Amino acid sequence: MGDKRTGFYRIRNCVVTQLNGIAFMSVLVRFSPPSMTAAQYDAIVARLYEEGVHPAPGLELEVCFGSGDQMKVSVLFDSQEHLDAFGARLAPILEEMEMDPGELEVIEVHNIIRRGA
DSSP states (O other): OEETTTTEEEETTEEEEEETTEEEEOEEEEEOOSSBOHHHHHHHHHHHHHTTOSSOTTEEEEEEEOSTTBOEEEEEESOHHHHHHHHHHHHHHHHHTTOOOOSOEEEEOSOOOOTTO
16 A cells, blocks of 8 residues: 555555665654753754754654753654664764763654645
8 A cells, every 4th residue: 555645655564665666664763862952952963964964865854852951852764774874974973072862762663644745
């Protein structure tokens, strides 16, 4: 079952993106640092743009939420491969900026609903 307008197909309760005949399974990652402020997050994002890391290939959505020093980040990638490539470029920047990303939660996506898709 698929929707040719969006390119998303449901297979075994996971979202699969079809791109040039290659199937990618969407992956959501939640970063829960022990302590991160909005200013620290903004500095990390600015650095990612400076280094040409952002916007990362395969990144569908990034959400930063929370308050005070308890900011969290969720990112949605169209494949594990794109996520891994992003992580390889992100890790040294986080280390240099002395940011502990906390325990990562990696989740295969069951469904994505988009407005106007």
